[in-house]
Amino acid sequence: MDALSGLAMGFSVMLTPANLYFCFLGSLIGTMVGVLPGLGPLAALALLLPVTFTLSPIAGLAMLAAIFYGAMYGGSTTSILVNIPGEAASVITCLDGHQMARQGRAGAALGMAALGSFIAGTLSLIVLTFFAPALAAIAIRFGPPENFGLMALGLVCTLFMITGSKLKGLLMIALGFLLSSVGMDMVNGNERFTFGVTDLTAGIELLAVVIGLFGISEILLNVESVAKNSLVADRIKKLIPTWADWKASFAPILRGSGLGFLLGIVPGGGPITASFMSYAMERRIAREPERFGKGAIEGVAGPESANNAAVAGSMIPLLSLGIPSNPITALLLGALIIQGIQPGPLFITQRPDLFWGVIAAMYIGNVMLLVLNLPLIGLWVQMLRIPYRFLFPLIVLLAMVGTYSANKNVFDLWMMLGFGLLGWLLRKLEYDIAPFVLAFVLAPLLEQSLRQSMTMSVDGAMILFQRPVSAGLVAASALLLVLMVIRQFKRKRGDS
Amino acid sequence: MVERLLNLFWILLGSAAAWQSWKLGLRGPSGPESGLFPFIASCGIAVLGLSLMLARASRVAQPQWPDARAGLRTVGVALGIALMAFGMDRLGFVVSAAIAMPVLLRTIDRASWLETLILTVGSIAAIVLVFGKLLGMPLPRGPWGW
Numbered sequence: 218m219d220a221l222s223g224l225a226m227g228f229s230v231m232l233t234p235a236n237l238y239f240c241f242l243g244s245l246i247g248t249m250v251g252v253l254p255g256l257g258p259l260a261a262l263a264l265l266l267p268v269t270f271t272l273s274p275i276a277g278l279a280m281l282a283a284i285f286y287g288a289m290y291g292g293s294t295t296s297i298l299v300n301i302p303g304e305a306a307s308v309i310t311c312l313d314g315h316q317m318a319r320q321g322r323a324g325a326a327l328g329m330a331a332l333g334s335f336i337a338g339t340l341s342l343i344v345l346t347f348f349a350p351a352l353a354a355i356a357i358r359f360g361p362p363e364n365f366g367l368m369a370l371g372l373v374c375t376l377f378m379i380t381g382s383k384l385k386g387l388l389m390i391a392l393g394f395l396l397s398s399v400g401m402d403m404v405n406g407n408e409r410f411t412f413g414v415t416d417l418t419a420g421i422e423l424l425a426v427v428i429g430l431f432g433i434s435e436i437l438l439n440v441e442s443v444a445k446n447s448l449v450a451d452r453i454k455k456l457i458p459t460w461a462d463w464k465a466s467f468a469p470i471l472r473g474s475g476l477g478f479l480l481g482i483v484p485g486g487g488p489i490t491a492s493f494m495s496y497a498m499e500r501r502i503a504r505e506p507e508r509f510g511k512g513a514i515e516g517v518a519g520p521e522s523a524n525n526a527a528v529a530g531s532m533i534p535l536l537s538l539g540i541p542s543n544p545i546t547a548l549l550l551g552a553l554i555i556q557g558i559q560p561g562p563l564f565i566t567q568r569p570d571l572f573w574g575v576i577a578a579m580y581i582g583n584v585m586l587l588v589l590n591l592p593l594i595g596l597w598v599q600m601l602r603i604p605y606r607f608l609f610p611l612i613v614l615l616a617m618v619g620t621y622s623a624n625k626n627v628f629d630l631w632m633m634l635g636f637g638l639l640g641w642l643l644r645k646l647e648y649d650i651a652p653f654v655l656a657f658v659l660a661p662l663l664e665q666s667l668r669q670s671m672t673m674s675v676d677g678a679m680i681l682f683q684r685p686v687s688a689g690l691v692a693a694s695a696l697l698l699v700l701m702v703i704r705q706f707k708r709k710r711g712d713s
Numbered sequence: 714m715v716e717r718l719l720n721l722f723w724i725l726l727g728s729a730a731a732w733q734s735w736k737l738g739l740r741g742p743s744g745p746e747s748g749l750f751p752f753i754a755s756c757g758i759a760v761l762g763l764s765l766m767l768a769r770a771s772r773v774a775q776p777q778w779p780d781a782r783a784g785l786r787t788v789g790v791a792l793g794i795a796l797m798a799f800g801m802d803r804l805g806f807v808v809s810a811a812i813a814m815p816v817l818l819r820t821i822d823r824a825s826w827l828e829t830l831i832l833t834v835g836s837i838a839a840i841v842l843v844f845g846k847l848l849g850m851p852l853p854r855g856p857w858g859w
Contacts, residue, residue, distance in 0.1 A: 382765075382770075382771040384761055384764050384765050384768060384771050385765065385771060387757070387761055388723060388757070388758060388761040388762065388765070390757075391727075391754045391755075391757035391758045391761060392754075392758060394750065394751070394753075394754035394757075395730055395751055395754040395755055395758060398750055398751040398754070402747040404747070405746075405747060407737060407747040409734075409737060409747055409748075409751060410730070410733060410751070433794070436790060437787050437790055437791065440783075440786040440787060440789075440790055440820075440821050441779040441783035441784075441786065441787060606818070606821045606822030606824055607818075607824070607828075607832060609790070609817065609821050610793070610814055610817035610818050610821065610832070610836070611832075611836055613790065613793065613794060613813075613817055614810060614813075614814065614836055614837075614840060615840075617794065617797055617798070617801075618806075618840055618844055618850075618852070621801065621853075622844075622850055625851065627798055627801045627802045627853075630794070630797070630798035630801065631798050633794075634791065634794045634795060634798060637791070637794070638791060641787070642715075642719070645773075645776050645777065645778065646715070646716050646719065646773050646776060647773050660750070660754075664745075664750045667745065668744055668745050671743065671744025671745060672743045672744060674744075677744070
């Protein structure tokens with residue numbers, strides 16, 4: 218079956234009132250989840266998983282997938298207007314999106330985030346439709362050495378996005394590395410830094426870290442002066458970006474789409490890594506990198522496109538190989554297995570209705586989300602207009618329910634509070650906490666892939682240079698590192 | 714002062730974690746052992762903490778610490794979260810949220826008692842309805858069964 222007839226079959230499966238309704242419901246819930254800080258897509262998917270058991274496989278999967286990319290769309294709204302990321306992949310949008318809002322350009326930021334997401338989502342879906350088998354074949358060739366190269370490149374890119382003191386940024390990366398190693402060593406089962414605490418055996422929950430560091434610390438900082446409401450929504454106008462905005466954002470959207478899609482395919486990639494790497498890349502190649510962090514529209518367009526493209530990308534290994542590339546697709550995999558479907562190489566041939574139906578659902582959901590995000594922006598803003606003194610306790614309550622929902626464990630709530638207080642202190646002392654999160658996500662994958670590479674190698678670390686893809690990625694990481702050192706050296710010489 | 718204490722904390726944390734990592738083992742017959750990566754990270758934390766202690770350029774000139782009233786609000790929010798985390802397993806979601814919400818509402822901006830009552834009851838009811846009933850999420854229950 219060729220791609221076009223497959224897609225036609227997918228649309229014929231999806232275009233029933235019930236399937237469209239659940240796709241719309243997923244888009245709506247996903248956007249709400251993205252807009253409201255404290256409740257991320259992972260928590261929402263986990264919460265809604267039992268609901269889908271009663272639905273047909275296509276309706277359930279369409280709804281869950283819509284929540285996933287709906288949250289990617291909606292997450293930018295809160296990042297831009299309140300400076301609190303609605304979900305982890307929108308952390309980076311806070312940097313320039315909120316600055317744009319403070320400069321009275323909230324409409325342009327929101328519009329570009331939504332349109333960039335739509336363009337990236339559509340482009341990556343087209344690629345997914347026509348090149349799924351070929352791309353899946355590339356992804357399946359990625360072994361531990363290639364994954365190590367990719368993770369190393371991701372971490373080097375993190376160095377470029379450190380704002381403020383480089384020493385503090387590097388310390389955050391090291392801390393992310395250290396804290397990610399807490400729990401059971403996945404290679405040999407040894408416990409690390411658990412000190413006999415059973416709750417630490419599974420490691421520190423990412424949701425507690427992200428909500429604590431970004432959500433709770435933001436609330437703690439903001440309650441210091443309640444009169445100051447950082448919801449910048451009173452001047453939202455001109456949601457359609459200007460020609461100048463398009464000109465500045467067009468290339469970042471395309472680059473973000475490509476990068477996000479590729480990172481979505483490979484394990485460990487996904488929307489969070491994609492948005493961070495896109496920001497680092499845009500900042501690296503910008504003619505005036507100092508504009509970043511001060512309201513550069515490229516800092517919104519690139520990452521927002523990347524995180525949406527990553528959603529489509531992450532569907533390739535899930536649907537064609539049965540390999541989840543991030544925790545959210547792992548949950549989607551669980552949903553499929555519960556429905557009695559085993560995704561894998563035979564999935565496309567054995568259940569073409571479902572495979573193409575999911576792709577069609579993503580096309581439909583993408584359009585639904587554009588409708589939800591642009592004309593209904595007022596509704597989302599109204600949701601955020603609730604005064605802080607009422608909004609804060611509600612966000613805290615939602616954050617607590619969201620964090621608790623991940624593992625049904627009160628220990629995660631203490632973790633969330635601990636990271637909230639740590640984030641408050643670090644932000645007071647001008648530490649950049651975003652590199653911590655990326656290091657926290659990438660470090661376990663980096664460590665695991667290196668150790669697996671060493672185990673399968675007879676020449677030790679040389680395996681990383683014997684395979685062309687991993688050698689290329691490691692070389693690119695080294696080159697970027699050297700470039701950064703040279704730039705720092707030149708800057709210091711210039712200062713003195 | 715606080716920054717120096719934090720830098721000292723980084724040095725101590727890095728050193729202690731490096732010692733723990735060393736005990737886990739750095740290299741085995743098939744390559745890196747469980748302790749290698751955390752050892753590198755810990756050494757990095759200790760060295761960077763020491764560098765921050767010595768480098769004046771990285772210090773924040775005048776950190777904006779909250780005044781007494783603002784500090785009280787910050788403590789109030791942290792206390793509200795702590796109360797709820799403490800009570801979730803022991804008292805259940807409804808009761809712990811009913812204790813924590815007034816603390817949060819009254820400390821953040823002295824909401825009136827009527828507003829506090831309405832918002833506490835409303836938000837708890839909404840969460841129980843949406844998460845507990847509609848979505849079937851098992852919210853923790855107290856000894857009285859709810």
